[in-house]
Amino acid sequence: MGPSRITAVRHGESEANLAHQQAGTTPLIYQRGDHEVTLTELGRTQAAALGRLLAALPAGEVPELVWCSPYLRALDTWRLAQDAWGIGPLPVTVDDRLRDQEAGEFAPYNLAAIRERFPGELARREAEGAYAFRPPGGESLGDVAARLRDFLAALSGRVDGRRVLIVAHDSVVLALRHVIAGSDDADLAAVLEFAPVLNGSVSMWRTDGGPFELVRFNDTAHLGPR
Secondary structure: OOOOEEEEEEOOOEHHHHHHHHHOOOOOEOOOOHHHOOEOHHHHHHHHHHHHHHHHOOHHHOOOEEEEOOOHHHHHHHHHHHHHHOOOOOOEEEOHHHOOOOOHHHOOEOHHHHHHHOHHHHHHHHHHOOOOOOOOOOOOHHHHHHHHHHHHHHHHOOOOOOEEEEEEOHHHHHHHHHHHOOOOHHHHHHHHHHOOOOOOOEEEEEOOOOOOEEEEEEEOHHHOOO
């Protein structure tokens, strides 16, 4: 039996998120590796707000098990959320299938820098569609969906009706929406309508044994005014 409830959160604002925001349309080369980027002060505040949200949930909605991306910004988000929640340690599993979408050769660059350095690849992206495009050495959103489908299949044999929290990334939450809905990958582009998944946002699904029902998606009400 699989989980009875899945709560998926995107990590708080990261140093890379902030650097890209500040660069805007100016080309940016960001040198830190994707796995080692941690949270900004705002990101830490968002993680604490997540913890307070979890503490306020009704007993029947409180996560019992945690799965986390191996990337530092996700691990830090969970650590800070747990501290703010004030709950004792929960079982946490770090799973590589929850990592962010791999950008390959695009990884150090923002869109303006990619446009300068890889104009042919951007033309290919426009032709193939953002969901299907796989940058050199990287992944498409379809690739992320495939590993999440594998993750959920493995989860169904381990959690026996318990409530699961997933701490991960925007691409993971988007692909989860697609996979949990059971949508065909030919329709994967439709999920981009719900992008971007915001830092610190919460998405929830529940089931009573049948198909999952979406309770909320990309919800940031717990973070206060933006």
